[in-house]
Amino acid sequence: xxxxxxxxxxxxxxxxxxxxxxxxxxxxxxxxxxxxxxxxxxxxxxxxxxxxxxxxxxxxxxxxxxxxxxxxxxxxxxxxxxxxxxxxxxxxxxxxxxxxxxxxxxxxxxxxxxxxxxxxxxxxxxxx
Amino acid sequence: xxxxxxxxxxxxxxxxxxxxxxxxxxxxxxxxxxxxxxxxxxxxxxxxxxxxxxxxxxxxxxxxxxxxxxxxxxxxxxxxxxxxxxxxxxxxxxxxxxxxxxxxxxxxxxxxxxxxxxxxxxxxxxxxxxxxxxxxxxxxxxxxxxxxxxxxxxxxxxxxxxxxxxxxxxxxxxxxxxxxxxxxxxxxxxxxxxxxxxxxxxxxxxxxxxxxxxxxxxxxxxxxxxxxxxxxxxxxxxxxxxxxxxxxxxxxxxxxxxxxxxxxxxxxxxxxxxxxxxxxxxxxxxxxxxxxxxx
Numbered sequence: 001x002x003x004x005x006x007x008x009x010x011x012x013x014x015x016x017x018x019x020x021x022x023x024x025x026x027x028x029x030x031x032x033x034x035x036x037x038x039x040x041x042x043x044x045x046x047x048x049x050x051x052x053x054x055x056x057x058x059x060x061x062x063x064x065x066x067x068x069x070x071x072x073x074x075x076x077x078x079x080x081x082x083x084x085x086x087x088x089x090x091x092x093x094x095x096x097x098x099x100x101x102x103x104x105x106x107x108x109x110x111x112x113x114x115x116x117x118x119x120x121x122x123x124x125x126x127x128x
Numbered sequence: 129x130x131x132x133x134x135x136x137x138x139x140x141x142x143x144x145x146x147x148x149x150x151x152x153x154x155x156x157x158x159x160x161x162x163x164x165x166x167x168x169x170x171x172x173x174x175x176x177x178x179x180x181x182x183x184x185x186x187x188x189x190x191x192x193x194x195x196x197x198x199x200x201x202x203x204x205x206x207x208x209x210x211x212x213x214x215x216x217x218x219x220x221x222x223x224x225x226x227x228x229x230x231x232x233x234x235x236x237x238x239x240x241x242x243x244x245x246x247x248x249x250x251x252x253x254x255x256x257x258x259x260x261x262x263x264x265x266x267x268x269x270x271x272x273x274x275x276x277x278x279x280x281x282x283x284x285x286x287x288x289x290x291x292x293x294x295x296x297x298x299x300x301x302x303x304x305x306x307x308x309x310x311x312x313x314x315x316x317x318x319x320x321x322x323x324x325x326x327x328x329x330x331x332x333x334x335x336x337x338x339x340x341x342x343x344x345x346x347x348x349x350x351x352x353x354x355x356x357x358x359x360x361x362x363x364x365x366x367x368x369x370x371x372x373x374x375x376x377x378x379x380x381x382x383x384x385x386x387x388x389x390x391x392x393x394x395x396x397x398x399x400x401x402x403x404x405x406x407x408x409x410x411x412x413x414x415x416x417x418x419x420x421x422x423x
Contacts, residue, residue: 009176011280011361013169028349041341042184044350068354070180079176 003055004036005075008062008083015083016052016062023076024051025069026117034071041071045080047107048117049124061086061124063100063117065107082106086124097125132407135400139393146389152221153382160312160375167309167368174365181358184351185325187340199295200355203324207300209246211268211290212236213322213363215306215370216256218276222374223381225315226255229307232317236305248299250290252367275374278367284360287322291359294323304362309372313380318369322362325355 001021008016024033026048045067052060067080084100086093100121104114185201214233216226233249233256240247250269251257257270269289274282293299302322310316342350 007176009173011170011173011364014172039341042180042350043342044353068177068180068350068357070183077176077180079173079180 002036004034004038004073006052006078007076008050008064008078008080010080010083015085019055020052021055021057022053025076025078026050026064027069034076037073038071038076040073041069043069043071045069045078046113047104048113049086049120050078050083063103063121065103086121093125097121132400132403135396135403139396139400142389142392142396146386146393149382149385149389153379153386156375156379156382160372160379163368163372163375164309167365167372170361170365170368174361177354177358177361181325181354183340184342184354199297200323200351201325203326204300206243207245209248209299209301210240211248211250211294211299211302213250213252213287213290213302213304214256215275215304215366216251216253216259217370217374218254218272220255221381222378223384225307225374225377225381226253226259228315228317229305230256230259232319233305236303236319250286252286275367275370278364278371280360280364283364283367287359287363288356291323291356302359304366306366306370307373307377308366308369309376312376315373315377318366320362320366322359323355325358 003019003021006016006018006020006023007014022033022035024031025043026046028044028046031048032043045064047065048063050062050064052062054060063084063086064078064080065082067078069076069078082103084096084103086096086100101118104117104121107114107117212233214229216229220226237247237249248268249260249265251260251267252271253275254272257267257272260267269286271282271286274286290299290302294302301324304320304322306318307315308318
């Protein structure tokens with residue numbers, strides 16, 4: 001399967017930078033998935049969860065509060081305000097979930113959007 | 129002949145000064161390391177944001193007439209009202225750091241005044257505010273404390289007032305002047321045009337061929353949000369850059385001061401020893417001549 005590059009940048013620095021198979025992003029007009037070779041696109045991101053399928057087919061979730069994404073054929077660059085990675089097998093996953101929850105709470109978005117994102121985070125928390 | 133006691137007192141006072149300047153240097157170098165790290169990390173974010181704006185600007189430009197639709201990219205031929213934001217430190221004792229910035233601001237004011245442009249000054253940092261107060265030049269906005277401890281929310285609220293006025297047409301251009309960090313031993317005064325975003329600087333960059341889709345597709349929502357973010361972040365980054373430069377400049381100044389103090393202690397010690405020797409010689413002569421006269 002063709003790979004593409006994903007970058008997640010926050011004001012605190014680069015949080016994620018690797019080759020991946022697929023990514024699902026919480027766009028302002030609805031969630032959308034991106035595979036390698038996607039047409040160029042710029043979109044607003046709302047509070048939610050970025051789901052990444054890594055090179056070795058592992059699943060990785062990153063909770064974000066808001067930001068922008070630029071997609072082109074070989075690269076996805078996310079510029080977000082805040083991000084918390086929720087990695088499977090992480091020992092302090094409970095702490096991470098808590099962090100993600102606080103991050104979402106701080107997002108300036110509608111209550112429903114935040115509630116939806118929260119639900120997602122809770123669900124991820126249970127699945128580990 | 130200088131009094132022995134006076135010289136001794138002077139030596140100990142210079143030694144104390146040396147201790148102080150050395151401590152200040154150490155403090156600055158520790159703070160510099162922290163600020164530099166912060167600036168380095170946020171530089172990546174700033175670069176990404178800028179490249180995204182550039183890409184959109186290019187697309188808008190290639191569409192031709194719609195370039196006129198957004199105020200953020202429109203360069204006015206003869207700007208009439210210009211906002212100048214400048215950043216200085218809250219504290220002194222950092223060599224020519226503040227005066228370099230102020231000099232540049234004054235040059236800018238002079239050259240703009242010659243073109244009959246109305247200028248409004250917005251100051252960040254106590255040193256710049258004091259300087260213009262002393263010279264009786266009015267400042268439209270001033271903040272103290274932001275340049276010593278940059279924080280995103282405050283930086284954003286400061287600049288957004290100015291950029292809102294730009295958006296509403298009250299001013300035609302926003303220029304930011306700050307003394308930026310180059311390396312541990314060098315600072316450089318930077319003058320950036322914040323708004324309108326200069327499309328000319330982007331030209332010539334490689335761009336992707338495929339059609340750019342923008343979501344949400346009434347492209348003002350995205351563009352407004354992006355430009356707002358860009359302006360706020362430019363401000364925040366300039367503050368960090370300026371703070372790093374301030375610490376570097378202070379480190380340098382304090383290092384020089386410490387060395388000067390050392391040299392002075394050396395010179396004074398020589399003077400002290402000479403004076404002491406002289407005193408001893410005089411005393412000896414007195415004793416000997418006293419003995420001679422008793423013979």
